Amino acid sequence: MSDNGDFEPKIVQFCCNWCSYTGADLAGSCRLQYPTNTRVVRVMCTGMIHPNMVIDALTKGADGVLICGCHIGDCHYIDGNERMKSRAATIEMLLEDFGIEPERFRLEWVSASEAQRFVEVVNNFVKDIKELGPNPFA
């Protein structure tokens, strides 16, 4: 544990329209509580998230990037999440090359009905980024 005191991380969260964004919506309708550190960006599918978007966020002020999409096999564009998954390996390499801790990036699958899981995923990521501390990449 580190002493990151009142550090409130800024997290950019990409959610695909069909599963994770709907999951987030359901979490809201169920009045589930979760931290306000994430800024959700809705995308049609995780398959459209270019590594540029992740690196840009992490080099321009975000402390973490969380990508949420449909479970493998459930993508509404058939294999967009598979593409995202293979791209994640490239993103991890890029983070190494940019000198950003790989823990600042995470990919999770959350379905439209998994409101509880959505909340857990956000909670865990916020907690881990708080422990990691502010992004040293200025």
Add this chain to the structure above:
Amino acid sequence: MPVKIAEEWLTTCGGCEITLLDVGEPLLEILPELEFVHMPVLMDHKYSGQAGENPGTLVIPEADIGFISGGIRHEENRHVAEEMRKKVNTLVAVGACANFGGIPALANMYTVEDIIKMAYDETETTDAHPVPDDDLPKLEERVSAVSEVVKVDVALPGCPTTPELYVQAITALLKGEALVLPERSVCDDCPMKREKKAVTEIKRPLEKPDWPADKPIEEVRCLMEQGYLCLGPVTHSACGGEEKIPRCIKAHMPCRGCFGLIREGANPQIDMMTALSSIGLNPRQIEDRRAMFNRFVGAQGRLRPLPQRR
């Protein structure tokens, strides 16, 4: 009245000046309209005070067009660039170094402290030596492109830039226009055959590509598809001259990215690594990735010392 030209070289190898001389006959045609009023590499202009001492002794005459090659490595470079900006109407940045930092900006991966230690102390073949500092301009923390220090009006990228671009730029300026290069990639102008089949392994450029001597270039398979790292997809095209065949491709070598970014704000490393993974290649096979993808474009914050992990 001839148009006055001033030329300066900052942290540079002189290749971009040689390219101006390489213009050859077309230069003779435009020469009567030009008057070179300042060009240290040719005219033996010497002045003191480059490091800012004895203010007033650095004299660059006024000119209509100013060419600068080389990036900014130390305070003398900065001073000269600022002085040029004050004295010329149109400032042209020539070469990869002036526009993107070029080869010298590979040093941006290290701190100045580390570079000095390496050069004067730690290299196997060097006897530790005190660092000279009398009357030498101070090194800046990183190599900058000219446009990071003063406003640049026209960019002629490339390492070196080409004689054709010099002529195009000067001819345009004589007409009162600024040359703007169209937004195209080296691949857009490359005639090699693309078969769009997956490749799995990245080869070293030392291996010979499959290029039968009797086949026209249009029938030879794209070098990237043959497994050679070619930065054509992420590099600005303008090196092909009149034939429009990219300079290195014509010499059976993959593009190494010397014309720099296709558009402002692009990041060749991100785009290239994404493109490689999408055709099934693992960029981990590439040695020294950061240097490889940023070989000519390390300024403007693209290369920097990696922060220490806590």
